[in-house]
Amino acid sequence: MKKITVVGAGSFGTALSVVLARAGNDVQLWARESEVAYGINKRHRNPAYISDVTLPDSISCDTDPKKCFDDPEMVIFATPSHVMREVASNIKTFLNGNEIVVSVAKGIENKTFKTMSQVLAEVLEGKIMDDQIGVISGPSHAEEVSKFKPTTVVASSYSNHTARVIQETFLTPMFRVYLNYDIIGVEIGGAVKNIMAIAAGVIDGAALGDNAKAALMTRGLHEMKRLGMKLGGSQDTFSGLSGMGDLVVTCTSEHSRNRFVGYNIGRGKKLDDIISQMNMVAEGVKTTRSVLEWSKQLNVEMPITAAVYNVLFEDEDPKDMLYELMTRNPKEEIII
Ligand SMILES: NC(=O)C1=CN([C@@H]2O[C@H](COP(=O)(O)OP(=O)(O)OC[C@H]3O[C@@H](n4cnc5c(N)ncnc54)[C@H](O)[C@@H]3O)[C@@H](O)[C@H]2O)C=CC1
Numbered sequence: 001m002k003k004i005t006v007v008g009a010g011s012f013g014t015a016l017s018v019v020l021a022r023a024g025n026d027v028q029l030w031a032r033e034s035e036v037a038y039g040i041n042k043r044h045r046n047p048a049y050i051s052d053v054t055l056p057d058s059i060s061c062d063t064d065p066k067k068c069f070d071d072p073e074m075v076i077f078a079t080p081s082h083v084m085r086e087v088a089s090n091i092k093t094f095l096n097g098n099e100i101v102v103s104v105a106k107g108i109e110n111k112t113f114k115t116m117s118q119v120l121a122e123v124l125e126g127k128i129m130d131d132q133i134g135v136i137s138g139p140s141h142a143e144e145v146s147k148f149k150p151t152t153v154v155a156s157s158y159s160n161h162t163a164r165v166i167q168e169t170f171l172t173p174m175f176r177v178y179l180n181y182d183i184i185g186v187e188i189g190g191a192v193k194n195i196m197a198i199a200a201g202v203i204d205g206a207a208l209g210d211n212a213k214a215a216l217m218t219r220g221l222h223e224m225k226r227l228g229m230k231l232g233g234s235q236d237t238f239s240g241l242s243g244m245g246d247l248v249v250t251c252t253s254e255h256s257r258n259r260f261v262g263y264n265i266g267r268g269k270k271l272d273d274i275i276s277q278m279n280m281v282a283e284g285v286k287t288t289r290s291v292l293e294w295s296k297q298l299n300v301e302m303p304i305t306a307a308v309y310n311v312l313f314e315d316e317d318p319k320d321m322l323y324e325l326m327t328r329n330p331k332e333e334i335i336i
């Protein structure tokens with residue numbers, strides 16, 4: 001049994017707390033919202049996220065970080081990517097320096113183009129060493145994880161030992177954790193598949209057909225691979241759970257927030273209106289900006305990402321987006 005603090009009581013932080021408690025750990029959850037902390041402590045339900053799930057009594061929750069950091073052995077960051085830097089800076093003072101720190105967020109920071117493990121390494125420097133940092137990624141919608149539906153993910157880290165500790169800590173019969181030592185490949189897959197899921201949603205919303213969606217997923221995987229390999233990631237990682245696995249679930253699942261955004265855009269709604277009606281984060285929106293700029297700097301061709309950018313931020317009609325993709329110069333299929 002380990003003492004674990006989960007930072008962020010949103011959908012995934014809450015779902016992973018259930019897994020960690022089931023795996024026999026002592027789980028303390030930090031929430032931003034007092035009604036969330038109240039609901040979890042008094043009613044064993046999170047009133048704001050996955051509210052239909054009854055949580056184990058052993059999970060306690062507080063809004064006061066001082067009360068959430070009683071020398072935990074592991075800290076899980078489950079807040080969205082765009083606030084990771086701010087949240088980690090605020091939490092740093094409460095760490096004792098011996099913790100293993102795990103990001104489960106899937107995004108690339110705007111402007112710096114850093115992955116979440118890189119953001120944590122930078123912010124927590126001086127207290128936490130890179131070897132103490134890891135990630136969990138893979139096809140794992142909170143709605144299913146929290147209801148013990150069979151789920152498989154990968155644990156990765158800058159240290160193989162740390163990856164193994166993360167694996168052991170999360171393992172339950174319904175949450176199977178594989179090791180993958182290619183942390184950059186794992187994080188790029190997890191972030192870029194969200195862009196592809198927006199595109200998949202657009203295709204569904206605009207009724208562009210199953211052929212288009214299969215093409216999108218296949219070419220999307222190729223695009224994820226191209227960026228990831230340019231950054232030193234392994235080709236095999238993109239065929240794995242944090243690559244193809246997560247791409248498939250996010251492009252097809254009714255639970256996906258990114259697909260939901262794309263679907264509504266495909267139906268003619270405006271991005272701002274869609275987002276203002278969601279209480280959960282769709283990481284792909286901000287990540288599209290990061291990845292498009294980054295790919296230009298790195299000279300990596302990412303036509304689907306560029307098309308999603310145009311639909312999200314330049315008001316391009318989804319049908320024009322598909323037409324542009326379909327009428328690009330003829331090419332060979334496999335060019336990395
Ligand atoms: N929901 C899911 O099924 C999965 C989510 N993820 C990733 O986990 C991360 C979190 O996602 P969700 O839990 O779905 O998000 P969510 O939208 O359900 O919850 C976000 C949480 O972050 C907190 N938060 C937002 N801004 C904050 C700030 N400035 N300071 C402190 N806390 C803040 C919110 O209060 C909330 O507790 C994302 O990167 C997502 O891609 C990964 C796998 C599955």
Ligand SMILES: O=C(CO)COP(=O)(O)O
Binds near residue numbers: 249259
């Ligand atoms: O990463 C996820 C599933 O593995 C969650 O995807 P969405 O954020 O699109 O719901």
